Amino acid sequence: MAKDKKVEQITDMEVDFAQWYTDICRKAELVEYASVKGFTILRPYGYAIWENMQRIMDGEFKKTGHVNVAMPVLIPESLLKKEGELVQGFAPEVAWVTHGGSEELEERLAFRPTSETMFCDHWSRVLHSYRELPMLYNQWCSVIRWEKTTRPFLRSREFWWQEGHTIHETAEEARAETEQQLNCYADFFEKVLAIPVVRGRKTDKEKFAGAEATYTVECLMKDHKALQGATSHYFGDKFSRAYDVTFTGRDNKLQYPFQTSWGSTTRMIGAVIMAHGDNNGLVLPPAIAPIQVIVLPVAQHKPGVLEAANALVERLTAAGLRVKIDDSDNSMGWKCAQYEMKGVPLRVEIGPRDMENGQCVLVRRNDGEKTVVALDTLESAVAQQLQLVHDGMFEKAKKNLDEHVFAASSIEEAKELQEKNGGFIKTMWCGDLQCELDMKEKAGMSSRCIPFEQEKLGEVCACCGKPAKHMIYWGVAY
């Protein structure tokens, strides 16, 4: 049975990018649809990627003093409604619990779409003195937003995320936290996921409901569409005032703390697929790959081959790597295709001839490059190749980004450039909402961010011709 196993075929990305994406999600066994419309199941391989992401991010959060907590998943409607902008932003997407057991509830409860309200409610009861500040909290959980159209990882009614929530004595400290966490995300994208990002601020139209400022890391996918990677919000003392969170300050007077929140989600797995994948399947950055090295014995029925292959597994495992062997009776062709589909960064082949020569063959997933290495240098050679995989992936994604940022000086030009090339279109902008709406209507693009690294492309807004305030990035976004 297994010998007849077919290599799974996926749609070429050039033919149908959306179908290619869905094919990878399914064929690499990352997710499966659930019987509840709009909900997905994270299968073992997909969840293992998420676990690796979680472990690395959680470690970074803790290095800067953040601690994890667990807040209730249900929020009373009255509590959710205390801050007007937040509830307006999320109400259309909330799932409501109305019955507990056989009884109808007196007040309906929202399945959390985000937890600012719960954190504020908690802080209003436990915070007393400036000595207890800052409170640097984070929680790993799932949230529900009742989206109309859904796609695995990118948009689903339930998704898994972390939401950081902090309160500080001063506005400066809270702003510094917002910035620190945005940089933490940027580093994670670039150094762990091998995805280069553009850091910037969201416009008022695109910012988080209720936030004073939202900062974002924006990435570019292989189809040259934009994807919002993660966001970090500064709230000032707006929620503190709405939820009556106070503390006794150094001056012995009651004060409102300043607040931030920041989040990243399983959508990052979607970003990895679309930033790095190819027509053979997933391509995973080594840092988050559930299997970093797959060892394939060649002519495994020959004496000593399996033993030699298992010895490699043992050595690499001892070196701290996530390694597997496939000694099944599937064909070599099937195995190669299978682990390419799964995006395993490095393949190690060893057969009778390699054994004679005291060597093995390393094959990189990202560019197919083969290297023959002496067995006694195995550990260092594999570590080096994994680094090259990461670097090669980052460089390729960086080239894609760099080659797809185009300057325009009118909506028409922006539209033409987007239709021809995709990518980010950069223009000057006056700061008015109406120009954003015009760009959306006429060129089909939303503002992605006002990059921290500003360039002066001209004096006037590309949309209305009035004096420009910022250089802004536009794009067609996931």
Added chain:
Amino acid sequence: MAKDKKVEQITDMEVDFAQWYTDICRKAELVEYASVKGFTILRPYGYAIWENMQRIMDGEFKKTGHVNVAMPVLIPESLLKKEGELVQGFAPEVAWVTHGGSEELEERLAFRPTSETMFCDHWSRVLHSYRELPMLYNQWCSVIRWEKTTRPFLRSREFWWQEGHTIHETAEEARAETEQQLNCYADFFEKVLAIPVVRGRKTDKEKFAGAEATYTVECLMKDHKALQGATSHYFGDKFSRAYDVTFTGRDNKLQYPFQTSWGSTTRMIGAVIMAHGDNNGLVLPPAIAPIQVIVLPVAQHKPGVLEAANALVERLTAAGLRVKIDDSDNSMGWKCAQYEMKGVPLRVEIGPRDMENGQCVLVRRNDGEKTVVALDTLESAVAQQLQLVHDGMFEKAKKNLDEHVFAASSIEEAKELQEKNGGFIKTMWCGDLQCELDMKEKAGMSSRCIPFEQEKLGEVCACCGKPAKHMIYWGVAY
């Protein structure tokens, strides 16, 4: 302000055990009530304990080949109802989502009370061949059960847990899995939580809704009440049949796999409090303590003391321990009481005189024992003391258990023993439900388990006088 800080007082356990328990939950900052009735918040210190539990258990699960997944949190009512016993068991406690955004749903969705149905539904779509078996899945998440009365950790409407779900080719393999996971729990309780357990099988009355057999680890608290620690269930092919989960067997025919599930929850934190705590607060087993060692500088304003104390922190951190220093301006008395309340297993004191003598003082939380150790043996001395803390805690809890198991030969005697001593009352039992109901009604005790280690206390059932089948443990349970 801080200098005036009062040592928090808690109720003595001999005065009011329930209040003592609640006091610890609050004063040790483990949990806080939420504004949603019956829901609790896991605060940083409480969550850190749960994180340590999770990390250790998750590692054990993975050693035996289990992988994590994430299933949707909402279950369509029709799906939940496919297996009759399960839905009867859980329906009265289900929270129902009826609206998504502004629309009423066509079918209401249950917030998962447990996820057998979702796993079966998923397997019915992805399982094909015996070659894919076993599937050894686990998920860490929260569940909701709409309880009438709630208590922190022990019974709350939302709680956090892991639920393992596996399917196997044969009944034997599934039974072996059920047993393996029960032993995994027993080891966790004894070797990590320092809580001795009784392993056994639940009666039909007490078993999990829909299970063929439920196995349990039962523990005894300091008030001599029983607490169910964790359970492991064998389902046979009952759910497979109900949810149409099939695979092509070795004989090329369609077959139903055999299933297990097993779970443990944040209630284990409640067990730790009540098995080990004392009138000074929490007493934590070193393996799960967020802070394993607290370093307190004595006369910290004297030259060199803070440096010496910080040097100890550095050395112990380098040795892989979770260590903190308290160099605040609170009094030594307040600090000692504070870290006793928090259950920190070991306190290290160092002051000018200690420095002169090249020594420091180690104080064990569980029994207050002080040891003076030479600074150059710090790491080994601390490791040894932490082991002694664990061993001392286990021995004390074991003594409590051993001294509170009493044999009875009638319901009246059982009742008298329970009222006088608490603990487990062991009797012979015929196996009939009516005798369980009689024991509950007349002596206020439920059956805890039929221990694997059977003793022959007599020939006849203590309740009805008919021939006995098993020796059974009864108790008043949390």
